[in-house]
Structure formats: structure tokens, C-alpha cells
Amino acid sequence: ARTGIAEAVFCLHKSAQDLHPIIRFNIENSTPVLLTRLSQQQWLALPLELQNALDYDECSETAIINGSQKLSTKNDVCIVSAGTSDQAVAMEAKRTLAFNGYQAPIFADLGVAGLWRLMEKIDELRQYKIIIALAGMEGALFSVLAGLVRAPIIAVPISVGYGVSAGGNTALGSALASCSPGILTVNIDNGFGAANAAIKILNQFSE
Amino acid sequence: ARTGIAEAVFCLHKSAQDLHPIIRFNIENSTPVLLTRLSQQQWLALPLELQNALDYDECSETAIINGSQKLSTKNDVCIVSAGTSDQAVAMEAKRTLAFNGYQAPIFADLGVAGLWRLMEKIDELRQYKIIIALAGMEGALFSVLAGLVRAPIIAVPISVGYGVSAGGNTALGSALASCSPGILTVNIDNGFGAANAAIKILNQFSE
Amino acid sequence: ARTGIAEAVFCLHKSAQDLHPIIRFNIENSTPVLLTRLSQQQWLALPLELQNALDYDECSETAIINGSQKLSTKNDVCIVSAGTSDQAVAMEAKRTLAFNGYQAPIFADLGVAGLWRLMEKIDELRQYKIIIALAGMEGALFSVLAGLVRAPIIAVPISVGYGVSAGGNTALGSALASCSPGILTVNIDNGFGAANAAIKILNQFSE
Amino acid sequence: ARTGIAEAVFCLHKSAQDLHPIIRFNIENSTPVLLTRLSQQQWLALPLELQNALDYDECSETAIINGSQKLSTKNDVCIVSAGTSDQAVAMEAKRTLAFNGYQAPIFADLGVAGLWRLMEKIDELRQYKIIIALAGMEGALFSVLAGLVRAPIIAVPISVGYGVSAGGNTALGSALASCSPGILTVNIDNGFGAANAAIKILNQFSE
Amino acid sequence: ARTGIAEAVFCLHKSAQDLHPIIRFNIENSTPVLLTRLSQQQWLALPLELQNALDYDECSETAIINGSQKLSTKNDVCIVSAGTSDQAVAMEAKRTLAFNGYQAPIFADLGVAGLWRLMEKIDELRQYKIIIALAGMEGALFSVLAGLVRAPIIAVPISVGYGVSAGGNTALGSALASCSPGILTVNIDNGFGAANAAIKILNQFSE
Amino acid sequence: ARTGIAEAVFCLHKSAQDLHPIIRFNIENSTPVLLTRLSQQQWLALPLELQNALDYDECSETAIINGSQKLSTKNDVCIVSAGTSDQAVAMEAKRTLAFNGYQAPIFADLGVAGLWRLMEKIDELRQYKIIIALAGMEGALFSVLAGLVRAPIIAVPISVGYGVSAGGNTALGSALASCSPGILTVNIDNGFGAANAAIKILNQFSE
Amino acid sequence: ARTGIAEAVFCLHKSAQDLHPIIRFNIENSTPVLLTRLSQQQWLALPLELQNALDYDECSETAIINGSQKLSTKNDVCIVSAGTSDQAVAMEAKRTLAFNGYQAPIFADLGVAGLWRLMEKIDELRQYKIIIALAGMEGALFSVLAGLVRAPIIAVPISVGYGVSAGGNTALGSALASCSPGILTVNIDNGFGAANAAIKILNQFSE
Amino acid sequence: ARTGIAEAVFCLHKSAQDLHPIIRFNIENSTPVLLTRLSQQQWLALPLELQNALDYDECSETAIINGSQKLSTKNDVCIVSAGTSDQAVAMEAKRTLAFNGYQAPIFADLGVAGLWRLMEKIDELRQYKIIIALAGMEGALFSVLAGLVRAPIIAVPISVGYGVSAGGNTALGSALASCSPGILTVNIDNGFGAANAAIKILNQFSE
Numbered sequence A, B, C, D, E, F, G, H: 001a002r003t004g005i006a007e008a009v010f011c012l013h014k015s016a017q018d019l020h021p022i023i024r025f026n027i028e029n030s031t032p033v034l035l036t037r038l039s040q041q042q043w044l045a046l047p048l049e050l051q052n053a054l055d056y057d058e059c060s061e062t063a064i065i066n067g068s069q070k071l072s073t074k075n076d077v078c079i080v081s082a083g084t085s086d087q088a089v090a091m092e093a094k095r096t097l098a099f100n101g102y103q104a105p106i107f108a109d110l111g112v113a114g115l116w117r118l119m120e121k122i123d124e125l126r127q128y129k130i131i132i133a134l135a136g137m138e139g140a141l142f143s144v145l146a147g148l149v150r151a152p153i154i155a156v157p158i159s160v161g162y163g164v165s166a167g168g169n170t171a172l173g174s175a176l177a178s179c180s181p182g183i184l185t186v187n188i189d190n191g192f193g194a195a196n197a198a199i200k201i202l203n204q205f206s207e
């Protein structure tokens, strides 16, 4: 609240006992809350009545309690992903933005191995104030994109890949070491954090 | 230019032969250029006439050619540093911002070991749209600050310290793994990159 | 014994064959013993009679044989945790302290993202001679706390998190590199070790 | 002050310009201050009058301004080092303790390669409430010592060695992963931090 | 053969299809073969007739085909382990030695946290020409032992532990960086390799 | 010889005593030899007569003895570099190729931050059978290039940069983890190795 | 297409929903497609009709849609593997080559521990224009082979092994740091990439 | 002494003040002592009389006080090195062996890139009971040698090289992960330790 960001609960290491009271309390108080990293298994373990009260999305492992505000549609922010494997994190970002009132389209599969696909979309991408970009493997998308647009790039390294790219550290290094200025980085797979940073920027400049 | 950022030359690995023609060319063409990582030794090796044509700052190792535009003074961005050792990078950020037309005050020595010093300044810091924060060692400043203000935090991990913090990786990890949402990270010691990201944001929202 | 610490058995890599005789022997000899890292699965694999003879706590994966000594309640030591995910290790520390005769309250969920929650409790925390602090992700709690109290801080980095904080190394680095003096560190997730160090200190100064 | 620790200045990355005013200010105000990581080169660059006003020790690279309080001599704490190469850090710890009023003898060269030397001293070491232990290379001293005494061990990994032990990370790992309970660790080469932690403990229990 | 070592098959990544023909062929040809890293699951997947033809040991995951030579019992080599968790690797070493004709007793649970247990056995250990030592966690046993005996120590770091010692790298570093001369190291958990090196030494000096 | 590659001497760790006889011997025998990593300091320490007998290039730190064969000019191979800082390694590759009879032009400064510069040259680059690409920092050039041309890319990660890209590991990771197929990697800064691999390919297919 | 490489789909992180439409679409359009990292579990989850339309190989986890072109058999390329555990990756390379029209025999089990086995085959190996070599553990095969043949070596480090070789990084380091010139490296376990690089070379030189 | 190894002083981090008394004391007492890692600079800083009393070798940075015992010449041990850059460490091993009474010839420049040079010497190498092998870069020599001889190999990884092999960790990994059994490893550049281990073996088996 003090920071302008709506409340979120990080469910990764939480047991059923931890989650029940938090969810029930917020439903009863009509507080809007975002649950992240709520696995399908954790969700299925909830009593049916709680399951139904959640707007749950299995791909991004997010759930929204008392969501439903109107979405701003002013081309504030879009999400660009390098490959199909980045979809879950792209959705986490999109849902976090929506929960805070910002609509954000996803432009998927624009990795630099097929540069022409990115170039076909570049004028459309240039319409957005902020771009959240997601890429795993070697993360070359961040640098290429930052060199082509005026928007700041919020880079989300993705933990897809194997060998030296397993875990996302190579893509993280690429985001941080990029020779294109204006790239800002968040933790590996942190679609939630990328969205929150975009929200903080938009909140600061929207009044 | 395509990205709204004025031209900059990264001098870290450049020899005298590399630098002379670049500098002379830009002076003659009255192009504004920012030189970063230009060590005092590199600067002193330039012919006196070139030395004099540069607005050189030894602390930040930056030089400006044909600078001197008027500075915007709208509380757009400020720079917060944890300790005295962060001064060089703070100055690199400040000079990069100034070169692009944005004035940014530095609030020094607000590390969390002396939390009351940060708390005394917090209301003043809350006036700024964007905060660039610098910290070495364990980088706890990023998390504390992000939990107290509405502004997005651009975190610059600093390579001061020894033992496990030598090289800046511990502070980098802290910026990326922070439990306070809304932190954006750039490479270790990259005051230039932090400033450019802020400039991209300000450019996007200023018209 | 030579070191003033009661006997403990580390069960992490032990098979059923390894555990049976140790447990039975100590029950029969009325020796107080602490079992750590005894998973629920390992516990359930014990014969019912042994299960019943153990004071088992599933959250901390500890079991106590012949425990039950009176607890000292002199505000010697308390346990502060950053988030809900640190609960298991907090309980391991609390149970180890209790097994050795020291009562220690847990102050949960005082992470620095919500600094005001920590500040509301700070005067109460200042009553304790030693503070065991637990934090995962970026571990900023250690530095903030150490700058606010006279007590030595025993920092326990927690392996919660993902991306760069997965495994606890970022929090470990923060504890070791902290700019607040007086922080002492133990291994990641080592609530047992933190408690033992506190016990050694209390034993040395209690007579 | 809030934490019971006297003021200290970390000089590692500070220029002459940074240091002059701090030193002069404190001399003039008769404030006791400890300077650490003040290299001989930095010290020699000071004006003679400032050099003379400092109680400088070249081995530990520490300087004391307005020191000279009486030392407590109650066997509170001693310093044990594994080899000759640990002397500089041992002295940093000793000087920090003295500056805060605690005398601490150094027991040098007790590495486990010559176990009998350690065993000859063990009864004398057992007289101390707290032991600060220093070791580089593989750091086996920490485990052996912690298994032999009732005192808590504050382990300082030392960056001596070459190959896998270069930089001190092997000794750091040994301190953290030790199978002997009751070991507390500080950053590599951090004699200052080890002493401060000991001081915090002694302050808490001395009234 | 060319190297004096009997044939061994490493089964870790081998499928049932890979293993069947190898095993059957050697049984039929009466060739003595040692199988290592043959998990109980792999063993159970073999046809009953092959299972029975193997001398299988589940603890060390080794199987011997056509073994049964007489064992030399000349105090050539013994195996010292720090804790119960090292048992599987100790058995792998013992079985490899036996397969090559050398008997080797295991001295278990001699970790340095309880130094007196090691000291009680030290005269007996001094009877052996070569000592294979196993330790996980911080691996201090290697240094202490090497400082007490004339025998060369073959150190086997063990992957037990958690936090910084998970995976065995801390113990490996301790073996390599030890300040006690005469320690020789093999890969983490490589009881097989330690035994083979001992066998090569014994073969070279036995005629 | 057996491998079709002319003899080369790696001078990095060689003293004057090591180098004199090698150089003199080859001059006297009229053997063509390539010296790599021969620093200007090492070169200047040679007797004047040897200095003069060497075709020395200070930028790439290479020297050629008895070189001067005719160069093949069939668009076999070209060298593409991301920035000015890659010049020394580019020259090492070019000189190695020339020494083996292959001419290779350098296309400098084609990093992806200025994608249009690369696109302006792309049709010219497509004329070459093999492309050696050099990039430091985040190494995005490798992926972009490999997605645009039919030629195999031999990627040489460069150790320029600071923070996470210091030492070249981020660029190395990008080359190996690239999502564009057909990239082959050599060691960081290994212009010599890249050239040799190209030579082996050209030799295999040229007869 | 632009790069001369037939289309491939990387299935590692793809769900059933992702895969169905891609597969069906390509079957219907008679486009030749290679699927890599398609686990048996993913394959079994496909509708029977799609399963049957795929030429699936369980060992290499590859599937081919509309494959069946004639294979070139001109001794262009062969695959050499160090051990049985490298078989899956060897098959991935072989199938990728076949899908692109190149036949490649596999020479298995030629690791340097049994150097004579390699030497017996060396003349046969010398017939091939390009050699793809696979090795895990310490990867010595790459250096030995590169010193014996004229062909360029494409090295594929394999993630077999345990301890320091777990994950394939030791073999990767050996390929990159080899003292034998002419070795080109791809990502750990990347048989697909090695084959594609070979195909790009063969395509370039085959007309 | 207790371990059968003559006394050695490790001079790497020792100042002139540390060294003078040690050296003078041992000269006066006629104790044989080996000084290792005594740089030429440290040696030149000694008073002339001490310099002259030392048998100093600048290449290996070793000095011997009161050496001169007769050397055993029974083909006990030899030293094999991969390249010229390994000479300093080879000499450290040779001098340590000589100081303890064992003569050991050096076979230089037998790296596997030129396998035939190793094969030409292999019968001569087979005469030795123990082989100390030195290799930097990728360290393939260890595996090849261990597969060809009956002697145990003591592997010394060397810190020559650049990029991924800088510092010696790649060669260390190769020694530990080798698929040839019977390799024993010591720390990077530790010729002293390799020699001591050989001496311990020879002492054990020589009476």
C-alpha cells in the first residue's frame, strides 16, 4: 500500500495450513489479493468452496481474489517473449498487470533466431511506453530490442534451456551485460517483479 | 538516436590511437558526446588541446564534448548511495543524466547500518519520480528503500568490499532477489546504464 | 558433553537400519537425545512403539528422546524470521534451544519489505540478550536488525526463493558481507547450529 | 552508538580527499575513532601532523584516534591463529578489541598439521569465554577447536593460499559446514567483524 | 589389464539393454568383473538368473561376477570414515579392494568433532601402509589424520551435507588445500577410484 | 603437421631463456613458425637481430618467422567483430589465417546495439564460406548473425567488459546456449583457435 | 530456411497443448520437421494417430515428420563417442544429420582410458571430412583425437558423471581449453547443434 | 617428523621480518629445511650472508638449508610435464624429492596434442614406480598416461592458460573426473605436495 502496489502472497513454500486462513480472511474482507506460484497441486488441495472463489490460472500459477477492476488500455505496456517456453512467465506478468489495472498484450515467439519475425512487429511494439521482454537460452532478444525502440526494456531472464543455459543464468548475464543501454533486469522467471516495476513507473507518471 | 539516447563512447579497453580520431571528429562536428570509463591516465595522454576541449571529471572518469544544455529541474530523478565508496559511480550516473538534460541530486551515505539517517531523508526522497540507488557489500539498501517509497528503484550494485562481497556479486544478488517489489537492476558499477534507463523512462513520459 | 552441548543425531542420510539401534539404545538408557532432519517419512517407518517414545515435530523434522527439562525464561534469546517460509528452520532452532533448557519466542514475518512491522516490535526485541535471525531471498533483515539492537545477531540464511536466491547463497552472502557489525553466520538452513552457538554463549556467561 | 560499538571508518576505497576531513574532525572533537584497512601508502599520504596524531599499526592496517582507555583483563576473549600468514588479521581483531576496552592475547601457529602444538595449549585456551579462531587454506582448525572447548568459536576464514584455497572460500566453507556445533562465522579476513561480534556478546553479558 | 587393474563396469547411466549382454557375456566366459553404481532398481530389473549369478551389495551398489580370490591380509590398507553417512562409499572402496585381492578393515565414525575417538584408534591406524579416508561436510578429518601418521592419505570427499557442503565441494576443497602434506585426492564419492589408486601402489611395491 | 596446421609457439608463460633458442633455431632452419601471445615486453627483450627477423604485430601480440606465402583470396572466410575492443583478437585470427595462406577481411564494429550497421553489411557477409565472429559483453552478435547467414559461425567470446561480463564468461555462455543453430565456439579470446578451426575446414574441402 | 537448416521444434518445456497443433499442422502440410527432446512420456501422451505419424526414436528423444529423403554417403561426417553413456546424444546427432540428408556412422566406446581401441580405428576415422566427438567425465578424447586427424572436431561435452563432472562442465572446459588446435565446441549434450553446424559446413562446401 | 617428512617453510605470505629469524635459526642449528614459494624478490631482500647460505633455485622459487644428502637412484619416481610452462612446478617437485633423498628425472613437453612424443617415451616411463604428471589447459595428459602405465599417477594441475583454463580449475577437474582409474590429485601448482605424497609412499614401502 505505502508503495502503491496491491497486496500479493508468494505461495511457493507455503503449506495448506499456511494458505487456508490467508485466503479465507481475504475473501471475507473483500480485499483484492494476488496469489503467485500457487501450483495446481496446491490449488486442488484447497476446499472446493475456496477453489471456486479464486480466479485461478494454471499456466501462470496465479490466483486472484476479489479482482475485476476496469483495465486501462492506453498502450502503456506490452510483453514480448522469445519462445513458447516463456509463456508461463509471460502470463504471470500479464495477470499481475491486470490485477493492478493495466492491460498488456503478449507478443510471443519473437526470438532473434528468426529476426524477420521481430522486424515485422517492430513498428507495433514501438507504440508502447514500456516493454517487458522475456527470453531464456542466451537472451539475445534483450539487446536487439533495446537497440530498436525508445521504450525502456524490463528484461526477465527465463530458466528454460539445458547445459550452460539451465537455470537462466546465461540469459540473466546477457540482460545485465548488454551493450544496448536502457535495459533493466529482474530475477530469473520473475514475471511478477517485472510487472510490479512497470506498475510503479506507470503509477508515478499517470497522474 | 533511434532510441532517444545521446551518443556515448565506452573507453575502458581503448588505446590512444582508438580515442584520438573519435574525440577530434566530434569536437570538429560539434556533436555532443559522452565519454565513460576514461581513466585519468588515458585523459592525460591526450594532446593538451584535446584535454582542454573536454569537460573531464576525474572522480567518475567521464568526459563531455559539446555538452552544456539546460537542465530540467522537476524532481524527476535522484541518486541515493549507501556509502562514500559509491561516489564514483554516483557521479557517473549524475553526469550521464546531466548530459541528457536531467538534473539529479545525490543523497550520500544512507546505508541501512545507520537506518535513522535514511529515515531522516525519506520524505525528501519521496518527492522524486525515479530513484537510482547504489550499494556495495550486502546491498540491503535496495530492499529497504523499495519498501518505503512509491518510486521505482533502479539498483546499481557496487563492486566495493572484500571476501564474499568482492566484485559486487553479493549486492547484485540482493537487488535481484529482493522481497520488495519494484526493484530494477543494472550491471555492477553501471551508473551509466542506470542513468540511461531513467532517461528512457523520462523521455517516454515527458511529452 | 566436553563442549557443554547435549547429544544430537543428524538423520539426513541415515537409513532405517542406522536409526533403529541408536533410538532404542538411548530410550533404554534414558539418555536425552535430539534427532534432527528426521523426515516424516523416516519417522513413519519406525515401529509404532519407537514413534510413540519420540516427541516428534513434523514442521522442524526434529524428535526429542527423554527431553522435558525445565526451561529458563530469562529473555536470553529470541528468534526473528523474515517470512512464513522460514518457519521450519525457526522451529528447529526453538526446539534445539528448548532441548538444552532455553525458552525462545519466535517473532515471525518481520521482513524489511514491510519495515513498519519490524519497527513496531523493535523495543520488545531489544529485551533479548541474543537474537537468532532467519531470512531467505536477499537477507536484508540481518543488516537492518544488527543496526538497531545491542544484541549480537546469529544469522541463518534460508534456502527459500528461486532464480538467484535459490539455495540460499544470496542470503548467506548478505549475512557475511553486511555493513552492520556484529553479525555472526551459520550454514544455510542450520537452525540447529544457530541454537547451539547461542547455547554455548549462554552457558559460558550463565554461571 | 545505538548498538554499543564505537565508531569505525572503513578506508579501503577512500581517497585522500575522503580521509582528511574525517580524521581532522575527529581529532579536533576528541572522538575516539578506529580506522581499518588504512594501507601504509594511504597513511604516508597524510600530512605529517595527522600521521603523528594517529596510533597507526602497519601490520593490521589500523589506526586509532583518541584511543587509550583501560583494558579489561578478565580472560574474556583470546585469538587463535593457524599460521604465521594469519598475523595481520589477528592484529586487526586484537586492536579492535583493545579500542573497545578488551584485552585479547594471540596464540599463533596452532594449525592442525601439528596437532600436538594445539594440544599443549588447550587447557590455557579453555580459560577464555570466547575464542576468535583464524585459519586459511582448508580451515580445519575451526572444527577441531570447537570439538575441544566449551567456548563459542568465532571463525575468521583467511584468504591465504593458492589454487583452490586462493581467496579464502575453502576455509569459509569449512567454517560454515563444520560438523562441530557452536561455530559462528564472519566474512573472509574480517578480523574487525569478529572482534565486534565478541564485543557485542561481552557488552550484553558484562553488566 | 595393461594397468594391472581388473575390469570394471560403471553402470550409472546404463539401461537394462546395455547391461544384459555385458553381464551374460562375462558370466559365460568366467571373467572376473566388478560392477559399480548398480542401483538396487537396476539390479532388480535383471532376470532372476542373472541376479543370482551376481554377488550384489545393496549398500555400496556394487556387484561382483566370478570374484572369490584369496585376500591378502598384510595390513596394506585400511579405510577411515568420519560419519555413518560415509558408509556406502566406504563399502564401495572395501569391495573394490577385495575384488582385487586386498582385505581392508573399515574404521567408522572417527570425525574430528569427537577427536578423542580418533586418538583412541590412532596407534592401530598407524599399522597400515596406506589409509583411505572419507569425510563429508567440512572434511577436517583429512588434515588431522595426515598430520598424525606416516601413511599417505587417499582422501575421498563425500557428498553428504546441506547448504554450502551439499554436493561435497567443501570437503573436496579441504582435501586439496590441506596444510598437512601427503594428502592425495580423488573425485567426490569415488570410493572405487581411491581403491584403485591404492591397488596400483600396492601392485607396484608388492613384488 | 599430422593435422595440416603449421607450427605455432604459445609464448604466454615463457621466459626469455625459453624463447631465444626456439626463435633462433627456426630462423636458422627457415621453418615457418607463428608465435602467439608474445607481449611487446617479451619482444623488446629479444636481441635486436632476433627482433628484426620477426614480423611482429603489437596489436595482436603475434610474430611470424619465415612467413610470406601467397594468400588465397577466394572469399573463404571473414572476421566480424562487435566492437573496437575486439580488435586485438580479430588481428590474432587474421594473422593466423594469413600465416596459413588464407586472406580474411575484418568487418569491425557490427554489434547488435546498432543493428542497422550489421544489416547494411549482411549481403557482403553472405559471400563468405565461414564467418569468425567476435563479441564481448553479452555476445548477442553470435545469435543474430547465425540466424541471418548460411555460413557456419565460429564464435570467439571476448573478455572485455566489467561486472558480470568481466572475463568473457557471459559471452561464452551466449555462444554455447544460442537458439540459432550452427554456432561453434572456441575459448575466450582464442582468435588463434578460431582461425585454426577455419583452416582445418578449408583444408579438408579445398582439394 | 534462410540458413539452409530444415525446421526443428525444441520440445523440452512444451506441454501437450503446445505440441498438438504444431505436429498436426506439419503433418497436414507435408512439411518435413524434426522434433528434439520429445520425451517418451510426451510422445505417449499424443493421440495414437499422431504417434503413428511420427518416426519416433526413444533413445535420442527425437521424432521426424515427413522425413525419408535419400542419404548422401560420401564419408562427409562421422560420430565418435567415448562411452556407452554418450549413446543418446550420439543418436540425436545422427538423426539430425539423416533428417538433413547426411548419413553418419557412430564409432562408440573409443575413450582414451583404452587408447589402443582408438588407435585401431584411427585410419578409418581419418577418412571423414568432419568428426563429431562426444565425451563426458573429463573429455580427454577431444584433445587426443584433434592431435591425430586433419578433420575439424566438433566437440559435444556430455553431462554424464558425478562429483566434479556432474552436469558436463568439466568436459566442456576440456573442449574449450584444449591444447590441440582445431576443436569447435557446442553446448553440453547438444547433439542437435553439433549436427547442424556440420550440416552448415557441408552445405557451404558441397556445391 | 612424526610423519616422516622433513621440515618445510611456506614463504608465500611471509615478510622479511618473518623469514630472517627462521632462516638464521636453522642455519645455526644445522637443521635441514626446505623453503618453498620464496620469490626472487624475497630472496634478494635477505642479507648477503643468508643469501649465500641458501641453495636457492629461482625457477622453482625453492631454497634448501643444510641439504646435501645422497640421492636414491632406484627409478622410484619420475616427473612428466605436458609443456614448457609447467617447468617451475616440475622443478619444485624435483627439488622437494631431492631434499628428501629421492632423485627424479623430468620428462618435459609430452602433452597429448603431440601424442607420438609421449608414445616414444612410454617404455622408459614404465620403468618408474610412481609418476608425477603435470598439465595445465585441459589436462588430458593425466587420463592418457594413467591408461598406459601400471604406476599410480600423482596429477598436478597447472594454472597456465587463459579463458576457461585460467587458474587451473579445468585441469583440476580433468584429473578428478578422469575415466582412467588410479589417478591421485593434489592442489593446483602444488609440486611440493605431489612430491611429499610420493615420499610418504616410498618411505612406507622402502624398509
Ligand SMILES: Nc1ncnc2c1ncn2[C@@H]1O[C@H](COP(=O)(O)O)[C@@H](O)[C@H]1O
Binding pocket: A008, A009, A010, A011, A036, A037, A190, A192, A193, B179, B180, B181, C083, C084, C085, C113
Ligand atoms: N512471484 C513472486 N516473486 C517474488 N516475490 C513475490 C512473488 N509473489 C509475491 N512476492 C512478494 O512476496 C511477499 C509476500 O510474501 P509472503 O508474505 O510470504 O506471502 C511480498 O513482498 C510480495 O511482493
Ligand SMILES: Nc1ncnc2c1ncn2[C@@H]1O[C@H](COP(=O)(O)O)[C@@H](O)[C@H]1O
Binding pocket: C008, C009, C010, C011, C036, C037, C190, C192, C193, D179, D180, D181, E083, E084, E085, E113
Ligand atoms: N541439523 C544439523 N546440522 C548440522 N549438524 C548436525 C545437525 N544435527 C546434528 N548435527 C551434528 O551431527 C553430528 C552427529 O552426527 P551423526 O553421528 O552422524 O549422528 C553431531 O556432531 C551433531 O552436532
Ligand SMILES: Nc1ncnc2c1ncn2[C@@H]1O[C@H](COP(=O)(O)O)[C@@H](O)[C@H]1O
Binding pocket: A083, A084, A085, A113, F179, F180, F181, G008, G009, G010, G011, G036, G037, G190, G192, G193
Ligand atoms: N535440441 C535442441 N537444442 C537446442 N536448440 C534446439 C534444439 N532443438 C531445436 N532447437 C532450436 O530451437 C528453436 C525452435 O524452438 P521452438 O520454436 O521453441 O520449437 C529452433 O531455433 C531450433 O533450431
Ligand SMILES: Nc1ncnc2c1ncn2[C@@H]1O[C@H](COP(=O)(O)O)[C@@H](O)[C@H]1O
Binding pocket: D083, D084, D085, D113, E179, E180, E181, H008, H009, H010, H011, H036, H037, H190, H192, H193
Ligand atoms: N608449497 C607449499 N604448498 C603447500 N603447503 C606447503 C608448501 N610449502 C610448505 N608447506 C606446508 O606449510 C606448512 C608450513 O607453513 P609455515 O609454518 O607457514 O611455514 C607445513 O605444513 C608445510 O608442509
Ligand SMILES: [Mg+2]
Binding pocket: A082, A083, A086, A111, A134, A135, A136, A137, F179
Ligand atoms: Mg528464449
Ligand SMILES: [Mg+2]
Binding pocket: B082, B083, B086, B111, B134, B135, B136, B137, C179
Ligand atoms: Mg555500500
Ligand SMILES: [Mg+2]
Binding pocket: B179, C082, C083, C086, C111, C134, C135, C136, C137, C158
Ligand atoms: Mg525471507
Ligand SMILES: [Mg+2]
Binding pocket: D082, D083, D086, D111, D134, D135, D136, D137, D158, E179
Ligand atoms: Mg592457516
Ligand SMILES: [Mg+2]
Binding pocket: D179, E082, E083, E086, E111, E134, E135, E136, E137
Ligand atoms: Mg563426515
Ligand SMILES: [Mg+2]
Binding pocket: A179, F082, F083, F086, F111, F134, F135, F136, F137
Ligand atoms: Mg562486444
Ligand SMILES: [Mg+2]
Binding pocket: G082, G083, G086, G111, G134, G135, G136, G137, H179
Ligand atoms: Mg565419456
Ligand SMILES: [Mg+2]
Binding pocket: G179, H082, H083, H086, H111, H134, H135, H136, H137
Ligand atoms: Mg599443459
